[in-house]
Structure formats: structure tokens, C-alpha cells
Amino acid sequence: MxxxxxxxxxxxxxxxxxxxxxxxxxxxxxxxxxxxxxxxxxxxxxxxxxxxxxxxxxxxxxxxxxxxxxxxxxxxxxxxxxxxxxxxxxxxxxxxxxxxxxxxxxxxxxxxxxxxxxxxxxxxxxxxxxxxxxxxxxxxxxxxxxxxxxxxxxxxxxxxxxxxxxxxxxxxxxxxxxxxxxxxxxxxxxxxxxxxxxxxxxxxxxxxxxxxxxxxVAAHMREMAAGSEVIDASDAERSDEIGEVARALQGIVVYVAERSRAEGERQLAIQKQVVSALGVGLSRLKKGVLHHRIAEDFPADYAVLRDDFNEATAAMEQAIQQVRKSVDSLNCSANEISDATDDLSMRTENQATSLAQTATAMHQITEKVNETADASNAASVTMRDAEQSAIDNADVVHNAVAAMGDIERSAQGIAQIIKVIEDLAFQTNLLALNASVEAARAGEAGKSFAVVAEEVRALAQRSASAACDIKALITSSVAQVESGAVLVGKTGAALEEIMGRVKDVSHLIVRIAEAAGEQAQGLNQINTAVGNMDHMTQQNAAMGEECNAAARLLSEEADRLSDLVGNFELGDASVRMRGGMRHAA
Missing domain, CATH: 1.20.1330 (f41 fragment of flagellin, N-terminal domain)
Known part of the structure; x- marks a missing residue:
């Protein structure tokens, strides 16, 4: 089925x-x-x-x-x-x-x-x-x-x-x-x-x-793709489609094997011809003969290989010729580089000595400028303290002026109170006088009342006299307080003027300190740059020595390369270059 x-x-x-x-x-x-x-x-x-x-x-x-x-x-x-x-x-x-x-x-x-x-x-x-x-x-x-x-x-x-x-x-x-x-x-x-x-x-x-x-069947086909010519024929006996596929694969294997065998014999003959010609060419290249070319005719599939070989040998011959010319130039250049590096090394050493002296001088100048900047900063701090003290004293003077004003206003109030007391004493004196008159009119019955009225009158007179004395003292105190207030006000104005001067001086000192700081910073940067230049100059001197040694080594390598190039036989000259070709270093 x-x-x-x-x-x-x-x-x-x-x-x-x-x-x-x-x-x-x-x-x-x-x-x-x-x-x-x-x-x-x-x-x-x-x-x-x-x-x-x-x-x-x-x-x-x-x-x-x-x-x-x-x-x-x-x-x-x-x-x-x-x-x-x-x-x-x-x-x-x-x-x-x-x-x-x-x-x-x-x-x-x-x-x-x-x-x-x-x-x-x-x-x-x-x-x-x-x-x-x-x-x-x-x-x-x-x-x-x-x-x-x-x-x-x-x-x-x-x-x-x-x-x-x-x-x-x-x-x-x-x-x-x-x-x-x-x-x-x-x-x-x-x-x-x-x-x-x-x-x-x-x-x-x-x-x-x-x-x-x-x-x-798929496995058999993979084996065929890998080159196997033997497959399992057990499925070929089946009567279904799988059997048909297996039988067809067997036919394909037989056909491919016969075709491969015939093609292999033909390719083997061609390969022997190609290998023989390439062997001769490579043997000549091994001996240093760069002008050899393959003149035999190759099959179409291998013609590219012959052309590539001929082009490669031609390119190699041209390269060796260029190398020969470059070796001569390299020797001259190596000698020039050696002389230049010697001169550069000497100049670099002199420059390094000068930069070291310059760095020492710049270091001393930087220390002096730093000391100036520190002193300016200290003076700035002192002036700020003085400014703050002047501000505090000005506040004290303003408070004193305000207190004098309060005392003056209080004295004026006391004067008004004394005036009221004088008015009361005057009224009391009038009442006592009226009482004495009424007591006199009363006769004998009013004698005791007249005595009391006389005492009240005397007391009113003493009160009026004391009030006049106090008024005089208060008037004198008010005048003195006004004079003190004027003096304190002048003192406050003077302190404000002093405080303004102190502020100006403080600002100047701050500017001096900032300028000194900037100068110190700039000198530090210059000092650092000079130090870096000194370090770089020393490195340049060391590199000059290294370049000098490299130039000498390059000259020696150029001589060895010249000896190697001399072993090749080029088309324009049959004479080999031999050793002994040296340039004075």
C-alpha cells in the first residue's frame, strides 16, 4: 500500500x-x-x-x-x-x-x-x-x-x-x-x-x-553531498514512493561516481602540468632570480594562476628595486638624524639648566607675593573688625541721642506739673486769705479757724516757693540736656564720618588683598608652568639621547638590509650586491 x-x-x-x-x-x-x-x-x-x-x-x-x-x-x-x-x-x-x-x-x-x-x-x-x-x-x-x-x-x-x-x-x-x-x-x-x-x-x-x-533518505543525500558513493539499499526494495526515491538515489550515485572518475583523471593531468611549471618558477624565486616569468600556455581555468604568478614576480622585482634605492636614502637620512639629535640634545640640556634657574627665582617671588597676600588678608580682617566696632559705637550714640530726647520731654512734662502745683498753691493762698477774712468777721468764735487759715496760707506760700525752685532747677536741667543732646548728635555725626572713612579704607584693603591673591595665583600658575617646562625639557633631553641611539641603530639596520637586497638578481642588472656597502655613521 x-x-x-x-x-x-x-x-x-x-x-x-x-x-x-x-x-x-x-x-x-x-x-x-x-x-x-x-x-x-x-x-x-x-x-x-x-x-x-x-x-x-x-x-x-x-x-x-x-x-x-x-x-x-x-x-x-x-x-x-x-x-x-x-x-x-x-x-x-x-x-x-x-x-x-x-x-x-x-x-x-x-x-x-x-x-x-x-x-x-x-x-x-x-x-x-x-x-x-x-x-x-x-x-x-x-x-x-x-x-x-x-x-x-x-x-x-x-x-x-x-x-x-x-x-x-x-x-x-x-x-x-x-x-x-x-x-x-x-x-x-x-x-x-x-x-x-x-x-x-x-x-x-x-x-x-x-x-x-x-x-x-535525507541522511543518504547528506552522505552523497559529502562525497560518499555507497548508500544503504534496504529501502530500494519497498513498493511505495520511498522505495522509488531510494532507487533513484542509487542511480544518481552511480552516475555521479562515473562522472567524477572521468573528470578526476582529466583534472589530474592538467594539475600535473600546472604544478610542474609553478615548481620551476618557485625554484628560481627561491634562488633570488626575480626576472623569471612563466611562458607556457595553461588551460583556461589555470591561466589566471599563471598571470598572477608573473604579476607577483614583476611586482616583487619592482619592490626590491625601490627598496635598494630606499636603503641608500635611509643610510644618508640616518646619519643626518644622528647629527641633528646630537645638536638637539646639547641645546635641550642648556635650556633645561636655564629653566631650572628660572623656576628657582619664580618660586622665591611667589613666596614673597603669597606673604604679601596673607598680610593684606589680615589687614582686611582687622579693618572689618574696626568697621563693625564703629557701627556698634554709632548705634550707642544714636541710643544716647534718643535718651536725651526722652529726658527733655520728661522735663517738659515735669515743668507742666510744677505749673499746676503753683496754680494750686495760689488758689490755696486765696482760700486761706478768704478764710482769715471770714474768721475775723466771726469774732471770738472764729479765732481758732483764723489760726488754721493762717497755717494753710503759710503752707501754700512755702509750696509756691518750692515749686519755683524746682521749676528753676528743671529749666536748668532742660538747658543742659539740650546742650548734651547737641553734643551727642555732633559725636554721632563724627562717628558716622569716621565709619565712612573706615569703610573706604576697608574696601581699599580688600581690593589690595584680592589683587595680591590674584598675583600670587598667577605666579603660582607661572611657577607650575615653568616647572612643567623644566620637566618636559629634561624629558626632551632624554628623548634626544634615545633618538640618537635609535638613529645609530637605524643606520646599522640599513646596512643589513642593503646586504639582504644585494642577494636578489634583478632584470636590469645581473651583478649581485655584496656586503661591505657601509656609510660612515
């Missing part, structure tokens, strides 16, 4: 199994899906329960309407319309369940068990109860309502039985759906396992019958 047939059969079996699984799964899932047969029957049972508990298939609402009419017959018009609507709804739903595909036993309970007492209920309602209500006959109403209640009780009993039966039927449907779903899942699992096993077996078959032989 060929691989193509094997793959076609396997694919057909797998597709058929997949179709079978799809159809079976669809059938089982369609049975239990929402909207399927089981779910539809379950929904019908739920609709049945909804229709009989409560109306329209349950006559509890018409019974309530009848009870309300029994209590209040005057509402016959409105409730009569409601009862006719409920009867119409009941008939519609009854017709629906008569035509439904519900379970026959359950449908019989709905269409016969609950319907018969309901029919009696509607007959009594329409034939007896409503006419009695219309006639407002209480006895007939009560009798008809009792018969309605009996019919309702019978209907209610049938409704309860029907609800229980519908609930049991719905539970049975649910159990059947669960069992069917479980069985479907098991069946799908078994089919999936079978499909997995079939796919696994088919894959193993493909690996064994297709992949493994193809890998062997």
Missing part, C-alpha cells in the same frame, strides 16, 4: 468518525438544550402551574368577585363585566390545554378533573347567583352562594391534585434530562478517547512508514 493511499484511508476514517461524533452530539444535546423536547415539556408543566395557581384556569378570582357581590349587590354592573372577562379567559386557556401535547394523564386532570367542578361553578354563577343579585333577593343570593362555595371547594381539591401531579411530572422530566445529559457526556468521552487512540495510532503509523524512511 502506498503512502498516498494510507494517508487517504486514514483521513477518510477520521473524517467519518468526526461526522458521527458531531451528529450524535448534536442529537443528544438538541434533546436536552433550552427549547428542546425535554425543556419544552418542563416549560409546559411550569405554564400549567402558573395558569391554575392563580387564574385564569383557577376560579378563585371569580369566587372572590361573587363573594363581593353577595356582600354588596349594588356593584353588579362593574363586577358582572369582570366575571364575564374571567369566564372568557378561562375558556381560552381551557381550549389551549385541550389542544396541547401535554402528558395525557396530566392533561386529563386539567381538562376534566378541574374543569367539571368549574363548569358547575360557572353554571350556578350565571343561572342562579347573578339573577338573585340582580333581583336583590337575599335568601336566593345566600342559597346560590352556598352552592357556589361547594362547587369552588370541589374545584380547589382538583386543582391541588393537579398541581401535585404537575410538580411530580416536572421532577421526573428533570431527572430524565440529567440522566440523558450524563449518558451523552459518557458517550462523547468514549468517542473522544477512541478518536484520540485512532489519531495516535495513525500518527505512529505515519512516523514509522513515512517519517522514518524519509529521514533515512
Amino acid at each position: 502506498s503512502i498516498r493511499t494510507l494517508v487517504a484511508y486514514g483521513a477518510s476514517v477520521m473524517m467519518a468518525l468526526l461526522v458521527l461524533i458531531a451528529l450524535l452530539g448534536y442529537s443528544r444535546i438538541d434533546e436536552i438544550r433550552m427549547g428542546g423536547p425535554l425543556q419544552t415539556k418542563s416549560q409546559q408543566a411550569s405554564d400549567l402551574v402558573a395558569d391554575i395557581l392563580p387564574p385564569p384556569e383557577y376560579v378563585i378570582e371569580p369566587y372572590l368577585e361573587a363573594a363581593m357581590l353577595a356582600r354588596n349587590p349594588s356593584e353588579l354592573a362593574s363586577r358582572g363585566d369582570r366575571l364575564r372577562k374571567l369566564r372568557s379567559d378561562y375558556d381560552l386557556r381551557h381550549d389551549y390545554w385541550l389542544k396541547s401535547d401535554l402528558d395525557p394523564a396530566l392533561r386529563k386532570k386539567v381538562t376534566h378533573g378541574t374543569h367539571e367542578p368549574a363548569t358547575q361553578f360557572w353554571a350556578i354563577l350565571n343561572d342562579a347567583f347573578l339573577p338573585a343579585v340582580a333581583a336583590n333577593d337575599r335568601a336566593a343570593i345566600d342559597d346560590a352562594f352556598l352552592r357556589l362555595s361547594a362547587a369552588y371547594d370541589a374545584h380547589r381539591a382538583q386543582v391541588d391534585e393537579t398541581v401535585a401531579a404537575a410538580t411530580a411530572y416536572q421532577s421526573e422530566l428533570n431527572r430524565h434530562a440529567s440522566a440523558s445529559l450524563h449518558a451523552s457526556m459518557i458517550m462523547l468521552g468514549v468517542l473522544a478517547a477512541g478518536l484520540l487512540a485512532l489519531v495516535g495510532g495513525f500518527c505512529m503509523l505515519i512516523l514509522w512508514r513515512v517519517v522514518r524512511p524519509i529521514r533515512k
